[in-house]
Structures are given as structure tokens and as C-alpha cells.
Amino acid sequence: MSVVHINLPVPLRKLAKGATSIECQANTVLDALLKLDEIDASISARLLEDDRSALKRYINVYVDGKHISKTGGLQTTLANSSKLEIVTAFAGG
Amino acid sequence: MSYEQRAVHLRAAIPEIPAEQVLDMLRHDDAVLIDVRDAEEVKGGLPEPAQHLARGQLELNIHHLVDDVHRPIAVMCASGLRSLFAAESLINLGYTKVFSVRGGFKQWKDAGLPTRVPQQLSVFDRERYSRHLLIPEVGEKGQLRLKSSRVLLLGAGGLGSPVALYLAAAGVGTLGIVDPDVVESSNLQRQVIHGEDQLGKLKVDSAEAAIHRLNSQIKVIKHPVLLDESNALSLLQDYDLVVDGSDNFKARYLVNDACVKLGIPNVHGAIYRFEGYVTTFAASDEAPCYRCMYPELPPPEMAPSCAEAGVLGVLPGVIGLLQAVEVIKLLLGIGRNLSGKMLRVDALNNEFSMLDIDKAEQCLCSHHRDEIQIKPIEAFACAI
Numbered sequence A: 001m002s003v004v005h006i007n008l009p010v011p012l013r014k015l016a017k018g019a020t021s022i023e024c025q026a027n028t029v030l031d032a033l034l035k036l037d038e039i040d041a042s043i044s045a046r047l048l049e050d051d052r053s054a055l056k057r058y059i060n061v062y063v064d065g066k067h068i069s070k071t072g073g074l075q076t077t078l079a080n081s082s083k084l085e086i087v088t089a090f091a092g093g
Numbered sequence B: 001m002s003y004e005q006r007a008v009h010l011r012a013a014i015p016e017i018p019a020e021q022v023l024d025m026l027r028h029d030d031a032v033l034i035d036v037r038d039a040e041e042v043k044g045g046l047p048e049p050a051q052h053l054a055r056g057q058l059e060l061n062i063h064h065l066v067d068d069v070h071r072p073i074a075v076m077c078a079s080g081l082r083s084l085f086a087a088e089s090l091i092n093l094g095y096t097k098v099f100s101v102r103g104g105f106k107q108w109k110d111a112g113l114p115t116r117v118p119q120q121l122s123v124f125d126r127e128r129y130s131r132h133l134l135i136p137e138v139g140e141k142g143q144l145r146l147k148s149s150r151v152l153l154l155g156a157g158g159l160g161s162p163v164a165l166y167l168a169a170a171g172v173g174t175l176g177i178v179d180p181d182v183v184e185s186s187n188l189q190r191q192v193i194h195g196e197d198q199l200g201k202l203k204v205d206s207a208e209a210a211i212h213r214l215n216s217q218i219k220v221i222k223h224p225v226l227l228d229e230s231n232a233l234s235l236l237q238d239y240d241l242v243v244d245g246s247d248n249f250k251a252r253y254l255v256n257d258a259c260v261k262l263g264i265p266n267v268h269g270a271i272y273r274f275e276g277y278v279t280t281f282a283a284s285d286e287a288p289c290y291r292c293m294y295p296e297l298p299p300p301e302m303a304p305s306c307a308e309a310g311v312l313g314v315l316p317g318v319i320g321l322l323q324a325v326e327v328i329k330l331l332l333g334i335g336r337n338l339s340g341k342m343l344r345v346d347a348l349n350n351e352f353s354m355l356d357i358d359k360a361e362q363c364l365c366s367h368h369r370d371e372i373q374i375k376p377i378e379a380f381a382c383a384i
């Protein structure tokens, strides 16, 4: 298992008691996103389609700066100390 | 040899052509016409096809205009005398086909040949924008380009404030501002274009006053209206570029769709608490758009709500000025812009990261952009 670092988008932080990021052990992006359910059981359902085959259309995930659509999608394998960034839109100006 | 004797000598040595023949030479012989009068003299007009290069700059800069020494050059001054001396200098530099235009610009005008008034910065502007003129990537040409540019600011709020102030200071000639709101005291913590004395006034009026205090030459076009599907195209269509500093999803998608349809670059900024995003949606065939990254709006539980709508007061300064830099570069056509890249700024941790945005094949920006319909956007009321 790789130890990876996940940056949480703002709407998830209140579920993580204000944490902006967490560390967990995961081999793939899907593993890592499912691990977030240990913080709050509703999180993965907010990020993934019901069948867990794809991200919701308003979610973008980057691994070390690369969009996962280019690296193997949810099955992208994670190296030790990979950095996952979950990006959602906000519209403030 | 006296000046007069030299002039007589040159008249014999340098071939002269009548003004009426110059257009033919330009058309058929790939010749170039150079007006060597001083900057002051050409203010009133110069031959329509002429390049201006003052006598004092001629030797130093002629190679920028003519790099082939065998290309024919017609040299013109006011009356046809100085052009003889200028032609001699060019011959001495190795140019082989140099002509002096007989009778100079006076004869050109008398013959009814076409003229134009050159675009030039005034003495005042030269001083005012001197720090721009010293940068080769801007220069007088770039400054004139900024002056003739039209930029629409969507929102005169946190992002719109610094963008408007700096674009005005930089000399962007026309600034349109879309904002239906009035200035409230909770705005003053970050919306630096407004002040206490403007509380309760329309933001477009307040912004106009601040812009004109800074630069009275800027034309401000005020649109105190809410952007919606009925007015988006007509509001945007007369501008070269749009700066999206709006504060809701409905506007974000509307401005995206309208810019993509009209082919107008959209410099996007968004802020929340300590975080911000900046990118350019270039509205070209290759460039991705907002919908490529976010095909769907987030549901309420995945977007910050109004109750959470806090933002560090200085953050829009950082993000807005990154947008302003993009605007200047895009207007001048210099440097690299953020098309296809989202710059993410985490001010709390001093992290700047660059995220790729790919063009999505199934996105509306990938198919017949001009046929895009501007449809109402269903966004829940309170999300930022």
C-alpha cells in the first residue's frame, strides 16, 4: 500500500472536521476516494457515480498535477507520497 | 562644400521620382515608401502607404523596415530636399535602388494622393506610459493597441475591482462593467475600487468615478444589469475580451457559453476563503472551455453556500491581478497564457499549482460554436 496525500475540496472539509487534507493508504485513485468514507460515510457517493465507474461530472481529480483521465482514470495506480487533488468548482468573485 | 552646393550635387547624383509614380512603384516593384520627416511633422498626416522613420533614426533602424539592400526605396520628406540627404545615407549603407520623391509630401498632397493620420501617443501619454514604452514587448505599438482595446468586466466586486483599476492605469482604452448591485459596507473589505463615500450607490457609478480619478482618458461603459440568457450576447459582442469576476454559477456558465459562441476570450477567476483559480478560456477551436472542466454544476452539497461565502480580503487582489496580467498579454499577443491550464492558488499554504484542462470532445465548444444557443442556466439560488 502506498501512503498518499489527499487535498480535500472546500465542501468536504466540514465533513472532515475542518481538515484541508488527509493522508491514507491506497493503491489506486478509487481506493483512495473510498477510504474517505472512513471520515464520513457520505463522501465517496458525492464524488463517484453510483456504480463507482466514473467521477461525477462536476468533480475533477488530479494526481501529482495530472488529470486522471490521462493516467488511467479511477484505476490510476498511486505511488508512495502521491498527491491527490480533488477539485470542485466555486464561483465566488 | 556649402549646404546649397551639396544639394545641387545630390540632385544630380540621386534619382528623383514624381509623387504620382510612387504608387506604381509600390505596386509593381515591391518598393517601400519611407517618410523621413520628424514625428511632429507627420502628426498632420503622411502618405497612406508610407512607413514613418524620422531622418535622425534612419541609419540605425532602416534594416527593421528593409532587410534586402536591392529592394527599391522611395524616400520622402516635406519638400524633396531632406530626402536627398536621407537617400544618400541609404546608398552609403549599401542600398542599391534608392529614390527621392520630388516635391515631397507637399507635392503628394497637391496631387490628391491618399494620406492617413498616424496613430501616435501624445506627449503626455508618452510620459504617462513611459515604463511601458521601455519594455520591448509593449512599446508604442503595444500601448496604442491597449488604448484601442475594449474589455468587459463581469462584476465590479472583489475580482473586478483590482482588474479595473490596473487595466485603467495600464491604459486599456475602453472598459465595460456589468454589475447591477449597489455598494454595501460588507464589500469594502476587498472591493477596493469602492469607498465609504460610495455606500448605497451603483457599483458601476462608483467604479467609473474611481477609474476616472486614476485615468480620465478611459472610456467607461456602464451596464447596471444582471447578466441573463436574453442579454448575454448583446452585452458581450462589442468587446475584445471578457474578464469573468462574477459571483454565481449562473453567470459563470452564461458567460462561458456566450464567449465560446462569439469567439471572445474569457479570463476566468474564482475565489473562496484562501483559494483561487485563474485561467483563460481562449474560445478558439483548440481551446477548452469552462464546460470542458465542469460539464455540470455541482449540487448544493458540493458547492459552498452563501452562509459559507467568506473570503480573505486580499485574495481577490492576488487572483484579480493574475487575471489582469492575462488580459494585457492576450491584448498584446505576447507571452504564454493560461489556455488549457488552471492556476490554483492556495494562499494559506503558499501553494501554486497548475492543473491541466483538456478540451472535451462532447462539449458544446467542440461543435459548431456559432450555432450555440444561449439557454437559461438552472442554478440553485445560493451558491458561490
Ligand SMILES: [Zn+2]
Pocket: B288, B289, B290, B291, B292, B293, B359, B360, B363, B364, B365, B366
Ligand atoms: Zn468546452
